[in-house]
Each structure stands twice: as structure tokens, then as C-alpha cells.
Amino acid sequence: MPNDLVSGHHDGPLDEASARALVDQGLELRLVASTDAPGFEHWSRAVARGFLEGEPTQIQLDASAERSTRRRMVGVVDPAAPEAEQPVATFASWVAELSIPGGRGIPSVAISSVTVAPTHHRRGILRSMMEGELRRADALGVPVAVLTVSESTIYGRFGFAAAAMSGHLTIDVRRAQWTGPRPEGRVDFISRERFRELAPELHERVRLATPGEIEMPEGHWDRIAGTRPDAEHPERLRAVRYADASGVDRGVALYAYRENHDDFARSTVRVDRLVAETPDAYAALWRFLLELDLVGQLTATEVAVPEPVLWMIADRRAAKVWVGDHQWVRILDVPAALQARRYASPGAVALEVTDALGFAEGRWILRVGESGAGSVELWEGEAVPEGIPAVRLGVTELSAAYLGSVSVATLASAGRVQSTDAAAAARIFSWYEPARLSFYY
Numbered sequence: 001m002p003n004d005l006v007s008g009h010h011d012g013p014l015d016e017a018s019a020r021a022l023v024d025q026g027l028e029l030r031l032v033a034s035t036d037a038p039g040f041e042h043w044s045r046a047v048a049r050g051f052l053e054g055e056p057t058q059i060q061l062d063a064s065a066e067r068s069t070r071r072r073m074v075g076v077v078d079p080a081a082p083e084a085e086q087p088v089a090t091f092a093s094w095v096a097e098l099s100i101p102g103g104r105g106i107p108s109v110a111i112s113s114v115t116v117a118p119t120h121h122r123r124g125i126l127r128s129m130m131e132g133e134l135r136r137a138d139a140l141g142v143p144v145a146v147l148t149v150s151e152s153t154i155y156g157r158f159g160f161a162a163a164a165m166s167g168h169l170t171i172d173v174r175r176a177q178w179t180g181p182r183p184e185g186r187v188d189f190i191s192r193e194r195f196r197e198l199a200p201e202l203h204e205r206v207r208l209a210t211p212g213e214i215e216m217p218e219g220h221w222d223r224i225a226g227t228r229p230d231a232e233h234p235e236r237l238r239a240v241r242y243a244d245a246s247g248v249d250r251g252v253a254l255y256a257y258r259e260n261h262d263d264f265a266r267s268t269v270r271v272d273r274l275v276a277e278t279p280d281a282y283a284a285l286w287r288f289l290l291e292l293d294l295v296g297q298l299t300a301t302e303v304a305v306p307e308p309v310l311w312m313i314a315d316r317r318a319a320k321v322w323v324g325d326h327q328w329v330r331i332l333d334v335p336a337a338l339q340a341r342r343y344a345s346p347g348a349v350a351l352e353v354t355d356a357l358g359f360a361e362g363r364w365i366l367r368v369g370e371s372g373a374g375s376v377e378l379w380e381g382e383a384v385p386e387g388i389p390a391v392r393l394g395v396t397e398l399s400a401a402y403l404g405s406v407s408v409a410t411l412a413s414a415g416r417v418q419s420t421d422a423a424a425a426a427r428i429f430s431w432y433e434p435a436r437l438s439f440y441y
């Protein structure tokens with residue numbers, strides 16, 4: 001990721017229009033540094049309160065400060081409140097590479113820790129922070145913003161759309177029966193610390209192949225592996241690694257058991273992470289998990305839709321899949337975003353994009369060549385160029401289709417886009433690898 005983008009985002013000034021809008025309400029917008037211990041502590045306490053957590057302990061605060069050095073943190077304070085230093089609203093973001101179709105990445109602003117205290121909610125504070133921070137990202141030239149959400153009703157109005165889904169898998173392992181490959185390499189137990197060493201390298205090697213993934217934020221691997229002092233019940237986690245026939249580490253998995261006291265032979269295993277660099281590693285790790293002794297049920301969240309393991313078991317009805325929205329995307333710069341991804345089939349489409357916040361509003365023609373690369377030019381004049389399908393859509397719908405996880409034809413059937421030839425437009429935007437994000441941030 002270019003350093004000037006990372007530091008330009010982290011150290012950039014506050015948005016003046018947002019600050020003014022908040023001043024009009026008697027509030028003050030501030031930047032919070034992770035090195036400002038009291039300021040960061042107040043900010044973190046506000047985040048914990050916003051997400052219905054208890055008061056954080058000192059160990060949790062220290063851990064959180066360590067993993068926040070690259071985050072741009074914004075707080076809103078109310079000078080008239082009795083505890084005026086405790087923000088009434090929080091917002092964090094950082095620059096991260098988003099994986100997009102074609103094994104490529106695009107700079108994005110990832111947003112997290114969004115809270116507004118219930119004493120101050122529904123008076124436009126989130127709107128002020130979001131619009132201001134999106135303006136900052138746009139001014140810096142970051143073409144896309146991303147976030148994961150607590151509620152799916154909040155962010156559509158700001159142009160975000162669920163662009164990568166997440167599957168929640170429950171498998172009755174007694175019924176499943178492994179029918180997939182049985183690779184030659186070996187699966188061995190490793191310590192959580194060794195998992196913590198191997199998993200980031202593997203994630204880095206595979207993440208660009210899956211649209212929707214982003215670089216893992218700082219501190220997340222420690223949280224997942226339970227290798228920090230603030231970890232809750234790390235002792236429940238077990239880790240394994242797969243090494244191929246020549247001894248090279250190709251995959252890791254991390255899981256936890258939950259005992260079934262009524263029937264010990266029907267305990268549950270929860271898969272927290274599975275990172276596989278090769279099809280063999282994928283098959284070997286899933287087979288290991290599905291053949292664990294004393295287990296009746298396996299659960300895994302944030303899996304792909306569809307997840308290949310469903311094609312590696314004899315009894316498809318042993319598996320239940322619940323699908324939810326997961327990686328939300330908001331395009332800020334249409335030409336940059338469309339030129340960065342690759343396309344599965346050649347063609348051209350004329351796009352008329354509306355955007356209530358203005359960033360992505362405009363008319364363009366996307367032309368895709370035989371190589372799958374796309375070029376974008378302005379669509380000038382009223383008429384649709386001869387032989388090119390036209391699509392009229394909002395930035396939310398364009399963002400939804402960007403990673404290829406929902407077809408433009410589906411959006412047309414839902415009345416969310418208007419097109420002279422939705423099937424042709426759908427062919428251009430489709431992608432063969434399901435979009436997926438394998439963690440929350």
C-alpha cells in the first residue's frame with residue numbers, strides 16, 4: 001500500500017464542514033492519537049459502551065492501544081456533558097488493500113468502531129462523521145471505502161452495499177462422510193504461537209485470489225490466535241497445520257471444542273480459521289475437522305458461498321448454510337474502481353450512476369477487452385452508443401455488483417437497476433470466484 005496514502009489518511013486534517021456542522025450542535029470533532037493515553041482511554045471506553053460491552057480492563061486498553069497505531073481515530077465530545085472528555089461518538093478508519101476480481105488489490109478506507117452514544121443519537125452525528133471522513137478519503141484519492149456492520153439497515157443511505165456475503169455453516173459430521181481427496185502431506189498439531197506465525201504469511205499469499213478480502217488489520221491475528229494477554233479463553237483453542245509431501249507448510253486451522261455434557265460423543269467443534277494455500281491443504285484440513293472423534297456437529301462462520309467443502313461430503317443435507325451480508329463496499333471513484341478490477345468476458349456497457357453524496361455521480365462507458373482489462377471513458381451526449389447496453393443505477397447498486405457477488409440481472413429483476421440489456425451487463429460484471437471476507441473488523 002503506498003505510504004503517502006497511509007500517512008496522508010492517518011495524519012490528514014479533520015473535515016471542516018463536518019466540524020462546523022457539529023459545532024452548530026454545541027459539539028466538538030477531534031482526532032484521537034493512540035499515543036495520547038488518557039484521550040485514547042476515553043475514546044476506547046466510549047467504543048466499548050457503544051457496542052454494549054462492559055468497562056474495558058487496563059489489559060484490554062493496553063492491547064487495544066497497541067493495535068491502533070495505524071488507525072485514524074475520530075471522536076466527538078460534548079463540552080456540556082458531566083464527563084466531557086468521554087466522547088459521545090467514535091469513528092476509526094485505516095487504509096487497507098481490498099481484493100478485487102482478477103487477483104488484484106485496490107486501496108480502500110476500512111471503517112470500524114462507529115458509535116454514537118444513546119444520549120446523542122439520531123441527530124445526525126454519524127452522518128457528519130461519515131460524510132466528512134468519506135470526503136477526506138476521496139480528496140486523498142482512495143477510490144473505495146469498506147466496512148462490516150452491526151446492523152444492515154444503517155449504511156445503504158451512505159452508498160454502501162453488501163458486496164461479499166458470508167456463509168455460516170453447520171454440519172452434522174456423523175452424516176457428512178468425507179468424499180473429497182486424501183492428500184499425501186500430513187496434518188499435525190501446532191501451538192497457538194506457531195499458528196500466529198504461520199497464518200499471516202499464508203493469508204498474505206492467498207488473500208488477493210478472493211475478492212472481498214482485505215489485508216488483516218494490525219492486532220487481529222493475536223485476537224484470533226488468543227496470543228495476547230487480553231485474550232478470552234485462549235486455552236480452548238487448538239491449532240493444526242498441513243505440510244505438503246515435501247514438508248512445506250501450506251495451510252493452518254484453528255478450532256475450539258464445546259463439550260456436550262449429555263452425550264460426550266456429540267460435542268461441537270467451532271472452526272475459527274482455516275487458511276489454505278493449495279487445494280490439497282484445503283482438503284486435508286477440512287477432512288481432519290470433519291473426522292474429529294467425539295464430535296457431532298461442526299460450525300464455521302464467514303465461509304464462502306458456496307464453500308467447496310459442500311462438494312466434498314457424501315450427504316449434502318448434513319450441511320445447513322445460513323447466508324448473511326458481510327463485506328460492505330462503497331465506490332468513491334468510479335473510473336479508478338472499474339479500471340482496477342478484471343472482467344470475465346469482453347464487451348462494453350454505458351453506465352449512468354447516481355449518488356446522493358456526489359462522489360460517484362456521472363456517466364461513463366466501460367469497455368472490456370479480450371484480456372479482461374477494462375477502460376473507462378466519459379459518456380458524452382444523450383444517446384446511448386450503438387450496440388452498447390445502458391445501465392442506470394445508484395452507487396449502492398454499482399458497489400453491490402463490483403466484486404461480482406450479485407448479478408446485475410438480479411438487481412434489475414429487483415427493480416434496483418434499469419437496463420436496456422441486463423443480461424449483457426450482468427455478463428460483464430460477473431466473476432467466477434465467489435466474493436468473501438473471512439473475518440470481521
Ligand SMILES: CC(C)(COP(=O)(O)OP(=O)(O)OC[C@H]1O[C@@H](n2cnc3c(N)ncnc32)[C@H](O)[C@@H]1OP(=O)(O)O)[C@@H](O)C(=O)NCCC(=O)NCCS
Pocket residue numbers: 050051113114115116117120121122123124125126127128148149150151153154157
Ligand atoms: C448506528 C449509530 C452509529 C447511528 O448514529 P446516529 O448518530 O444516531 O445516526 P444519525 O443520526 O447520523 O443518522 C443518520 C441516518 O441513519 C439512520 N439510522 C441511524 N441509526 C440507524 C439504525 N440503527 N438503523 C437504521 N437507520 C439508522 C437515521 O435514521 C438517519 O437516517 P436519514 O439521514 O436518512 O434520516 C448509533 O445508533 C450507534 O452507535 N449504534 C450502536 C453501535 C453500532 O451499531 N454502531 C454501528 C457499527 S457498524
